[in-house]
Amino acid sequence: MISIALNEWARLFLAKRGWLAIVAFSLVWIVFLMYVIAPAARYLSSPEMGGLIDLILGRMGSRTLSEWQSAEMGLYWMFSLFLLPFFTMVSAADQFASDKARGTMRFLVLRASRTQIFFGRFIGQYLIQLFVILVTFVSVIALIAYNAPENVAAALQEAPVVLVNLALVLLPYVALMALLSVFAKTARQATLLAIVGWIMLWFIISYVQSKFGPFPFLDWVLPGSQLTSLVRLAGWDTLSLAPIPVAHTVVLIVIGWFAMQRSDI
């Protein structure tokens, strides 16, 4: 299982497509950092603009940015909660799809159990997502060090809460892509299934809630359903929502593992 997990890193870093994905994400992230987070942090630092944005976010139910000792870290927290899952849905989409379509999976199945392959790849992909979280976090710390060095220490104090929560948020998305890539023929198809499936489920749940509801448990069915509640919380209180992504992950991973056992290779 360790060999398979480590091979996920090789699949990312040694293949041209992997490098292209890294370069593309890095460019997008740099642009995002320079033209979204940095200017927004500057606006927030000015009392009149900061007050306005705080008011809007407050109306939306979000924890206000002024509560963060570093505006950059606050913005990173809010944006990454919603942006990184999308990156995960793209980058973790090819856990099994193309190998199954190409027949490469057959070479692996002759040497490792389907359980080892399934969990090996899931763990490998999750470690890659943790690496992405770490890289983006370090880039924000670098931005803070450049713009407001006096806030670095405060930002680092917030780091454990931010990193642990982001790690929990991405967990079910990696599990979702593991499940979908058992069925999909290509990575693109798996990503498409994830997005379309998510939107369709959201519509169905909204319809059921409005027509027959309310059913409180339905509010927590979709991966990421805890995010809007998460942004209202601060510090380690955020972990009160941790059971939701963990439960999503367990359900998705069990279904994915079962599908892997039953599927033709």
Place this chain on the structure above:
Amino acid sequence: MSLINTQGLSKNYGAVKALDSLDLVVEPGEPIALIGPNGAGKTTLLSLLCGFIRPSAGSAQMLGHDAGSSALRGKVTALPQDAHLDPRFSINRQLGLFARLQGFRGSSANEEVQRVLDTVLLSDAGVKKPGELSHGMRKRVSIAQALMGNPELVLLDEPTAGIDPPNVKIIRDLIRTESNNKTFVISSHNLDELEKLCGTVVYLNEGKLVETGPLVATSNDGFLTIRLPSAPEDQFMRECKKLSGVLDVQRQAQGDYLIQHTQGQAVDQALLSMLAKNSWQYRHLIKGRSLEDRLYG
């Protein structure tokens, strides 16, 4: 302990019965030819044995263990049909992963990769990506992965399909050499090739077992097959029928003649004398019938 033992093994794809209650027992030994027309169930059988697909009914065991069980890892390997290595990575990297999964550690994994590449005469191919190799070379690399470790049983699905003659010869020689210490099951449409390699035949048709047993069957007694590139057909058949013990002469495909003679009576010496007398050159003379003629003649 049987090499392969299936009981009532069936696989349905919707309404289509790809394999229909197959009861098969194969013992270890010489390479085994798995033959049959398209859709006979050869690839389905091999896929079931490898655990790639699940049976609709029945069971399959290899070396005393259920097909697909972890006890068979390293003991049974395969060249699956239409399975390709990842085009993005070098052969060394991919075979290296397979070696590590089979229990080779550190430098021994690299050594094992080099050993199997040497075996298939592709010592320098390790640094290349699959796309940089010809179809025949890629097939040999796929065979190389099946030779890793010390498997007792190697299942080869169409190892020579679409391969040029030089590569076919390399693969044939390789199987012949390696079959000293492991048993090969070879699925192929190339019956000539299988006759050269195999000692046992398993013949499937429409998902059912038609025949299994030694390739040189007793039903071959009383037959000679001769290939003549230049002898006039009518004259040869006339002369042949005059020979003592010859019952019938028929023209077969590929220019072969099938001579049926009285069982127990040797007519080959008389036949060779007749050829020499008429200055007719023959290309080959086989005791018995070709596999193709036995099965489809």
